[in-house]
Amino acid sequence: xxxxxxxxxxxxxxxxxxxFGVGGASVLIPLMLILLKMSQHQAxxxxxxxxxxxxFSMLVYxxxxxxxxxxxxLIGLGFVIGGFxxxxxxxxLPENILKKCFAVVLLFTAVKVxxxx
Numbered sequence: 001x002x003x004x005x006x007x008x009x010x011x012x013x014x015x016x017x018x019x020f021g022v023g024g025a026s027v028l029i030p031l032m033l034i035l036l037k038m039s040q041h042q043a044x045x046x047x048x049x050x051x052x053x054x055x056f057s058m059l060v061y062x063x064x065x066x067x068x069x070x071x072x073x074l075i076g077l078g079f080v081i082g083g084f085x086x087x088x089x090x091x092x093l094p095e096n097i098l099k100k101c102f103a104v105v106l107l108f109t110a111v112k113v114x115x116x117x
Contacts, residue, residue, distance in 0.1 A: 005035050013050070018057045026106060040098045044090060048083065 013028040028050060032043035061067050090098055 002036070009035050010050070014054075014057060017054060018060070025102070026109070029102065030106075040095045040102065041090065044098075044102075045087075048087070 009031045012031055016027045028047040029043045032038045
């Protein structure tokens with residue numbers, strides 16, 4: 001049964017990622033916490049592993065001319081460096097603190113997107 005839940009979780013993350021350009025943090029982590037009963041640390045680490053597979057959905061956007069590869073490469077460089085340091089810090093935080101920090105980031109993002117023009 002867990003295999004089906006994993007596939008459904010991945011489908012939902014990919015579906016919303018394909019539509020809105022999100023997936024890892026904003027969709028997959030909550031789904032893994034709720035459906036798969038993962039710890040915050042496990043969900044975050046697993047979502048980072050899934051990011052590499054988003055290449056195929058990116059191709060749909062690329063074929064339509066909606067991907068700036070230079071910007072993607074530069075952001076990717078920063079992502080690799082920032083991800084290393086961020087993961088190192090997250091690994092030291094207790095799960096309850098990490099969950100609260102994650103919730104604040106999601107809430108701030110939601111409010112910012114909602115009130116923007």
